[in-house]
Amino acid sequence: MSVTYRYPRPALAVDCVVFGLDEEDLKVLLIRRGVDPFAGRWALPGGFVRLEETLDEAARRELREEAGIEKVYLEQLYTFGAVDRDPRERVVSVTYYALVKLSEHRVRAATDAREAAWFAIDDLPKLAFDHETIVDKAITRLRGKVRYAPIGFELLPKKFTLTQLQRVYEKVLGYELDKRNFRKKVAATGLLVELDEVEQDVAHRAARLYTFDEKTYRKLEKEGFLFEI
Amino acid sequence: MSVTYRYPRPALAVDCVVFGLDEEDLKVLLIRRGVDPFAGRWALPGGFVRLEETLDEAARRELREEAGIEKVYLEQLYTFGAVDRDPRERVVSVTYYALVKLSEHRVRAATDAREAAWFAIDDLPKLAFDHETIVDKAITRLRGKVRYAPIGFELLPKKFTLTQLQRVYEKVLGYELDKRNFRKKVAATGLLVELDEVEQDVAHRAARLYTFDEKTYRKLEKEGFLFEI
DNA sequence: CCAAAAGTGTTGAAAATACACCCATGG
């Protein structure tokens, strides 16, 4: 038995709020629970932490197992520890939020038989446990962080148009932006690379494609540079 | 036995980075460990989470038990879960940071026999476990948050002078501010109440005392107001 | 040639910064 602590311990879980942006909305990935408690309810993907894995690894493993998602932007959100948040017993949950490139992923519904689906953030069903609180916190965090860290790109394909990028900000922030001012601002960061390519198969003038200069950003970041939109 | 999870669980701890500001510097409260591992090393106050208490309650309990500190500003920081962060066994730590009014508290060294002391943040001893990483993260968070949330006040007595408040910002941020511009900004928030009192017992012109209008702030906060310095 | 979205500059207002001297008090 443990040398550190001989008393009963809370169970330790991870839960993930996975964001994706499609043609309509900012969405969250939910899994339908098969078993009690809350059987039939939608819930965040998640599960228990194993002794031999870090918290980040546990979160990534659950995303892989429950939603077939790999290589996403993942960041720890908050740890929820209300005594009665799980009716069965004490469970503390370390939560994460993830940003996925829906266009590239087309996340397959869980590998096992469970049902998975995307829900617009302002049209969520009733969720299991305290998962609504968790989603709220994730949205708040995402809205705050998108302003001063270059994470909006994580919701887009590698090559994107400025209009697509603007849409990301508008959907995340929940209000509209001025096109010219937006373009001035992103240009001012100096971190967008204009490609020699344009959109394909659009029924109007094709927009130029851009990509985010991650390498340069990493360098500037170390020198205290702040990305701001 | 548990219905949720029959496998071995990590132990769950809380650790707190307690900040205080004295006449010289921004300081962190440390406790000297009496037992192995890291016996004799300085460490953050903390301990294991009990089944019947929330994480916040566990953090407050540890502050009370180990440092005699009560009623402080407390905020969750991050949860650390590296597999080998404790050499004994797997321990996941939910960390917090706290801001105390040193002038009022005069925190007594632990209630039990353990030694407690304040260290300037840029003159810390070698710490136990991964506690240096935790302190770094707490300083980064505090520097970020002090700019857009009214937490600087938590390091000062209820009544304070504008020069004291400026010192808080300078010590936390690590650089100097312009006196006139600083005063303009805090006045612009409309959240400082000028009192009919001045400093006592100073060997020069006594400065006016102010207090932070917390009630009004709470109201404005709900309407989306942002406190910015 | 029409529909649809791409792309592009200027102006005025507001906010941020830089900067230096006189005042009140206690010793």
Place this chain on the structure above:
DNA sequence: CCATGGGTGTATTTTCAACACTTTTGG
């Protein structure tokens, strides 16, 4: 009367916000 910190205003620069038309392309 002097040492110490308290207190105050203005000018300049920078940043932000508002705003509308022309261009390109596919159908």
